[in-house]
Amino acid sequence: MSHPSDIQLADWRSHALNLENQVNQVIVGQSKAIRLMNIAIFARGHVLLDGGVGVGKTTLLQSIARGIGGAYERIEGTVDLMPNDLIYHTFLGPDGRPQIDEGPLLRAGEQLSVFFFNEINRARPQVHALMLRVMAERHLSAFKKEYRMPHMIVFADRNQVEKNETFEIPSAARDRFMMEIPIEIPSDRELKKSLVFNTKFQHAEKLTQQVESGILQFDQLNAFSDQLQDHIKSSDVLEEYTMDLWDATQHPEKFGVTMDSVDVGRVIQTGASPRGMGMLMKAARVNAWLNGRDSLYPEDIHAVFHEVISHRLVFNAAYENRRTALARELTTNIIRTIAVPSLTFSKAA
């Protein structure tokens, strides 16, 4: 694999920060989520969004899609959605005869850069199965041909509030997503006030158009991402530290991790998977690069640990209904308890 030049690294980084900056101008109070989404885009990972309705998810994703270039598609999860609804839809043509058009997953072809699956847990497991396969393979056979969507990143939202008629994504499927990112209503009162009283926030389409289109070249992200991953160095000390973090997701009690309201030794059924740890390091490397470094520091792992690890932990049944709060407490306490090694890399300019 060829190494990216310093100029390439710096150029891409300034584009990445420009994207982040522009999206932060139109979606307010979400800078942490926007940074994490940027990391996922450069690490080429799919994302679960954890948030309520009307918190700006669609506007955020459309703005990001505009910035990275390529096409944006969205589908709503409903109980009667069938796998084929993603692939094609039928309608009566002007001559009164049935016609078939490509569905949201196929119609943009290789231009597809962002696919938003709203309320994925309202869709049936058959639909999840198709989606997960396409997420992993990024191609699909239909209409006697092979459709490729090599640049697609899936953002899927789970409606966490209404549980009627929902089909929760099983843990094996959640593991395919690189991160779960919370999208919360901003807590700052002045920001909240502007969301209510500043009329620009009631016009999502106009907001989205304020983001310059094609800040990144979406069809070059895969190649750059591979080079970037190879470029960032780690060290023995950092690798040993990472192994401890991994073991602690399975046996937190062995590392002296405690939790306030529960016996930490009984909470976890399964810790992070090897795939999850691989994704953790991918995301951490992107964080190092965004911070102008070419070596991994513990802070790079800390920056993404909760969002990459929490959704893949499997809790014992008695704790599953409190998973959001418990996962937050556990990941925070793992990072707090395990001694952080000091590293002596020289920071890149």
Ligand SMILES: Nc1ncnc2c1ncn2[C@@H]1O[C@H](COP(=O)(O)OP(=O)(O)OP(=O)(O)O)[C@@H](O)[C@H]1O
């Ligand atoms: N943090 C925010 N920054 C800017 N606009 C926001 C923010 N939160 C909400 N809005 C505004 O609220 C409106 C609804 O946002 P949007 O449709 O993107 O939400 P959503 O989370 O996708 O909703 P749903 O889940 O119902 O699809 C838009 O006009 C959007 O501009």
